[in-house]
Amino acid sequence: xxxxxxxxxxxxxxxxxxxxxxxxxxxxxxxxxxxxxxxxxxxxxxxxxxxxxxxxxxxxxxxxxxxxxxxxxxxxxxxxxxxxxxxxxxxxxxxxxxxxxxxxxxxxxxxxxxxxxxxxxxxxxxxxxxxxxxxxxxxxxxxxxxxxxxxxxxxxxxxxxxxxxxxxxxxxxxxxxxxxxxxxxxxxxxxxxxxxxxxxxxxxxxxxxxxxxxxxxxxxxxxxxxxxxxxxxxxxxxxxxxxxxxxxxxxxxxxxxxxxxxxxxxxxxxxxxxxxxxxxxxxxxxxxxxxxxxxxxxxxxxxxxxxxxxxxxxxxxxxxxxxxxxxxxxxxxxxxxxxxxxxxxxxxxxxxxxxxxxxxxxxxxxxxxxxxxxxxxxxxxxxxxxxxxxxxxxxxxxxxxxxxxxxxxxxxxxxxxxxxxxxxxxxxxxxxxxxxxxxxxxxxxxxxxxxx
Amino acid sequence: xxxxxxxxxxxxxxxxxxxxxxxxxxxxxxxxxxxxxxxxxxxxxxxxxxxxxxxxxxxxxxxxxxxxxxxxxxxxxxxxxxxxxxxxxxxxxxxxxxxxxxxxxxxxxxxxxxxxxxxxxxxxxxxxxxxxxxxxxxxxxxxxxxxxxxxxxxxxxxxxxxxxxxxxxxxxxxxxxxxxxxxxxxxxxxxxxxxxxxxxxxxxxxxxxxxxxxxxxxxxxxxxxxxxxxxxxxxxxxxxxxxxxxxxxxxxxxxxxxxxxxxxxxxxxxxxxxxxxxxxxxxxxxxxxxxxxxxxxxxxxxxxxxxxxxxxxxxxxxxxxxxxxxxxxxxxxxxxxxxxxxxxxxxxxxxxxxxxxxxxxxxxxxxxxxxxxxxxxxxxxxxxxxxxxxxxxxxxxxxxxxxxxxxxxxxxxxxxxxxxxxxxxxxxxxxxxxxxxxxxxxxxxxxxxxxx
Numbered sequence: 001x002x003x004x005x006x007x008x009x010x011x012x013x014x015x016x017x018x019x020x021x022x023x024x025x026x027x028x029x030x031x032x033x034x035x036x037x038x039x040x041x042x043x044x045x046x047x048x049x050x051x052x053x054x055x056x057x058x059x060x061x062x063x064x065x066x067x068x069x070x071x072x073x074x075x076x077x078x079x080x081x082x083x084x085x086x087x088x089x090x091x092x093x094x095x096x097x098x099x100x101x102x103x104x105x106x107x108x109x110x111x112x113x114x115x116x117x118x119x120x121x122x123x124x125x126x127x128x129x130x131x132x133x134x135x136x137x138x139x140x141x142x143x144x145x146x147x148x149x150x151x152x153x154x155x156x157x158x159x160x161x162x163x164x165x166x167x168x169x170x171x172x173x174x175x176x177x178x179x180x181x182x183x184x185x186x187x188x189x190x191x192x193x194x195x196x197x198x199x200x201x202x203x204x205x206x207x208x209x210x211x212x213x214x215x216x217x218x219x220x221x222x223x224x225x226x227x228x229x230x231x232x233x234x235x236x237x238x239x240x241x242x243x244x245x246x247x248x249x250x251x252x253x254x255x256x257x258x259x260x261x262x263x264x265x266x267x268x269x270x271x272x273x274x275x276x277x278x279x280x281x282x283x284x285x286x287x288x289x290x291x292x293x294x295x296x297x298x299x300x301x302x303x304x305x306x307x308x309x310x311x312x313x314x315x316x317x318x319x320x321x322x323x324x325x326x327x328x329x330x331x332x333x334x335x336x337x338x339x340x341x342x343x344x345x346x347x348x349x350x351x352x353x354x355x356x357x358x359x360x361x362x363x364x365x366x367x368x369x370x371x372x373x374x375x376x377x378x379x380x381x382x383x384x385x386x387x388x389x390x391x392x393x394x395x396x397x398x399x400x401x402x403x404x405x406x407x408x409x410x411x412x413x414x415x416x417x418x419x420x421x422x423x424x425x426x427x428x429x430x431x432x433x434x435x436x437x438x439x440x441x442x443x444x445x446x447x448x449x450x451x452x
Numbered sequence: 453x454x455x456x457x458x459x460x461x462x463x464x465x466x467x468x469x470x471x472x473x474x475x476x477x478x479x480x481x482x483x484x485x486x487x488x489x490x491x492x493x494x495x496x497x498x499x500x501x502x503x504x505x506x507x508x509x510x511x512x513x514x515x516x517x518x519x520x521x522x523x524x525x526x527x528x529x530x531x532x533x534x535x536x537x538x539x540x541x542x543x544x545x546x547x548x549x550x551x552x553x554x555x556x557x558x559x560x561x562x563x564x565x566x567x568x569x570x571x572x573x574x575x576x577x578x579x580x581x582x583x584x585x586x587x588x589x590x591x592x593x594x595x596x597x598x599x600x601x602x603x604x605x606x607x608x609x610x611x612x613x614x615x616x617x618x619x620x621x622x623x624x625x626x627x628x629x630x631x632x633x634x635x636x637x638x639x640x641x642x643x644x645x646x647x648x649x650x651x652x653x654x655x656x657x658x659x660x661x662x663x664x665x666x667x668x669x670x671x672x673x674x675x676x677x678x679x680x681x682x683x684x685x686x687x688x689x690x691x692x693x694x695x696x697x698x699x700x701x702x703x704x705x706x707x708x709x710x711x712x713x714x715x716x717x718x719x720x721x722x723x724x725x726x727x728x729x730x731x732x733x734x735x736x737x738x739x740x741x742x743x744x745x746x747x748x749x750x751x752x753x754x755x756x757x758x759x760x761x762x763x764x765x766x767x768x769x770x771x772x773x774x775x776x777x778x779x780x781x782x783x784x785x786x787x788x789x790x791x792x793x794x795x796x797x798x799x800x801x802x803x804x805x806x807x808x809x810x811x812x813x814x815x816x817x818x819x820x821x822x823x824x825x826x827x828x829x830x831x832x833x834x835x836x837x838x839x840x841x842x843x844x845x846x847x848x849x850x851x852x853x854x855x856x857x858x859x860x861x862x863x864x865x866x867x868x869x870x871x872x873x874x875x876x877x878x879x880x881x882x883x884x885x886x887x888x889x890x891x892x893x894x895x896x897x898x899x900x901x902x903x904x
Binding site: 308321326336359370 | 454485613617642646678679681682683700701703705708711715718720727731734735738741742743746749750753756757760763764770771774779781782783786788789797799803808814815818819822823826877882883
């Protein structure tokens with residue numbers, strides 16, 4: 001059912017939940033897509049969510065549970081026994097969703113729930129999956145898949161596939177393994193549709209299959225699936241044995257999270273937040289960067305303090321402090337953003353550090369010259385001071401070049417030492433460039449005053 | 453074949469291309485994935501790409517053409533006749549890829565190529581697709597799909613599917629239509645695998661199908677497919693007739709581009725660039741924002757100029773100009789980023805403008821209080837000036853609150869008037885907040901001086 005969430009719907013739903021009516025609205029909830037029900041929950045209070053949840057059929061409730069935000073899910077499961085969690089929910093989930101949810105439990109609760117899962121095969125799959133780090137191929141994969149052996153006939157193959165398919169919601173690809181379970185190819189459903197009777201797997205399969213190792217990082221998996229337009233990627237162990245598959249919907253989430261994270265870091269937000277989070281959470285996410293900015297501002301004050309004397313001789317230098325600081329910040333953010341994105345998209349090419357700095361030097365010089373000439377003309381026209389004009393335009397071009405090189409260098413260095421380069425963007429680069437920019441500006445002012 | 457692009461590989465390839473040898477390396481190129489060959493092309497000069505391209509088989513060349521960057525593709529196709537383009541390339545492509553490439557041609561060339569396409573069905577599909585805007589469902593969809601009619605028997609169904617499947621690389625879903633071609637459901641391959649002989653489509657199909665209208669925007673399509681974990685989405689016309697399907701790989705590109713674009717805007721880069729672009733392109737993308745920053749800096753100078761008198765009485769106020777400007781900028785970028793991301797992810801909830809500003813007010817007040825108390829203590833301890841301390845801490849909290857509200861308000865307003873809210877982030881907000889911050893800072897300084 002296609003559904004649009006409106007303010008009116010939420011207020012009607014709230015009054016139904018409050019009055020505890022056997023309303024049609026509440027019965028119809030079960031017809032919605034679990035993702036829609038999860039969206040609705042985001043608009044309700046904690047108590048209302050519990051009431052809403054009681055209106056759901058077991059099957060829908062399980063699907064919704066997978067879609068909920070972690071804190072909402074935790075609240076719903078808090079009062080249930082391990083027995084209930086295992087039988088009513090986990091037992092009806094795909095192994096990857098079940099493992100993701102189990103990973104949120106305490107070790108003790110995890111053990112209790114696992115031993116209460118009626119489907120022993122699922123229980124053992126979950127135990128397997130829980131071994132892998134969350135951000136690895138193993139942590140993303142599901143164990144459910146369809147595989148056939150290379151030496152099977154089409155008849156055996158179809159029979160086995162029917163048996164395996166019962167557990168699986170979407171069949172994307174059929175994997176072909178040898179007798180030791182090693183992945184050697186794929187069989188497309190299309191080939192199967194078109195196959196003449198009497199064929200064997202050997203006649204039909206495609207022997208060029210791309211796979212991921214269980215411990216590969218999720219962002220590498222994402223860039224592989226994105227680059228090769230894959231919908232599903234098989235995962236193998238060290239011996240190339242097929243152990244699971246990753247589907248594109250989980251990867252879309254990884255891609256989205258990576259991009260959101262980089263954007264948030266560049267904007268000076270230190271944890272993943274959205275506007276519906278509490279004032280407390282939002283404050284905590286934003287304060288650290290503001291404190292860094294504050295510290296930077298204090299250093300800036302110390303720099304200017306050093307040059308009090310220069311400032312007394314050229315009091316008009318104070319006017320252009322914001323300009324110098326802002327330009328350094330902007331250029332630094334631009335150049336670091338280009339590097340961070342290049343690193344994220346593997347599109348940096350093979351230029352070495354010096355070639356890259358050389359290119360940034362050219363870009364910064366051109367930009368710097370344009371800005372610097374403009375400020376030179378402005379200052380001569382409106383301030384009628386050649387000294388000030390010379391100081392400013394020289395400082396501006398140097399600040400722009402420095403900021404560009406610094407913004408290029410820092411993320412590359414962080415990446416080299418395996419630190420997330422996105423850390424370098426946003427307030428950190430801005431703050432550093434502010435301080436250095438002031439040094440350059442007043443340093444040049446000081447020289448002017450010494451020479452003239 | 454799994455392939456890793458290395459510097460050594462590229463230099464070996466370059467020397468093979470140069471010496472024009474019948475090298476194995478060049479023959480083996482055809483075994484690589486087209487996306488890998490496109491990556492390799494990025495590392496070669498224009499002439500080398502032409503040489504490389506001549507080593508490819510027709511089939512591989514077609515697939516690579518789809519993967520190349522627009523400018524590289526243009527260069528390769530420039531010297532070919534419309535006849536050659538139509539017969540050697542377009543005729544072997546999926547309708548969506550063909551239409552995307554044709555859209556890059558001039559109208560005249562487009563007509564010539566279309567009339568030269570041997571496969572008339574494909575030609576008419578391409579003409580259809582070219583009618584839709586590039587960023588709409590119609591612009592993203594492919595015409596190739598498998599559809600069956602509700603009243604068919606399983607035997608008819610399989611026969612028809614075999615016929616249709618010949619043209620299609622990946623079969624994800626089988627669509628069920630009524631006799632007027634209206635979309636009424638889907639048939640899963642799994643159901644088909646498990647179906648007993650003698651079934652009809654009516655017995656097996658699933659009647660709840662989500663679809664997109666041809667003119668829906670690509671970012672809406674992306675959020676639907678992301679939310680509901682869809683791998684493929686059918687596209688219908690105004691009469692609900694099935695006209696195409698969108699696959700997740702195209703949507704992954706949309707999601708990535710949207711996220712990258714927001715990040716670049718926030719970083720003050722005005723067109724989509726990456727670090728391998730030319731110095732000219734990089735400069736052009738970055739200069740506009742720098743000029744805005746420059747203009748902002750000049751306005752800042754004018755503001756300070758207004759308060760020359762205040763600055764003469766409290767010369768130490770100059771020390772904290774960078775701090776005030778930086779804090780306003782940082783807070784503004786943070787709050788606008790939260791709104792821009794909320795708008796992009798549809799996660800803003802139903803709070804109205806005033807509730808949202810109210811919340812931002814609280815967050816900014818808490819952050820402002822913390823920063824303001826710290827700077828109060830610092831100034832009293834190290835500058836031993838109560839006047840300066842009072843001016844600064846009052847100014848700082850007001851600047852933080854103003855910047856937070858402004859950063860929240862601007863993207864919401866832009867969005868209301870259908871302007872991309874990401875425009876508001878980055879240098880624009882920073883620059884505005886710099887200027888207003890200086891007004892607040894010196895205004896308060898001026899009041900202090902008037903009162904005391």
